[in-house]
Amino acid sequence: MKRKLLFPVVFLFLCCGVSSCEGEFCKICSQVTVDKSTGDRTLIVSEVEYCGAELFAIEACPPINTDNTSTQWVCR
16 A cells, blocks of 8 residues: 555656756756947846757857847856
8 A cells, every 4th residue: 555655656756856958958048138338138038948959059149239239148
């Protein structure tokens, strides 16, 4: 009887501890716009965790510069 109760409890505990990016290199990234004249930073996209190929693609994106602003991905 103890074994029947122990298995589901251990299974749920393990499921809660596993991240979607387990075993991969992950970072939390957001897209930020910087006003060149004042230096003010504006968050465009909320912070999201990216892993693997998605993270590589985001980090490879160059900043987009317009007249007074620069938009780029920032990862931590």
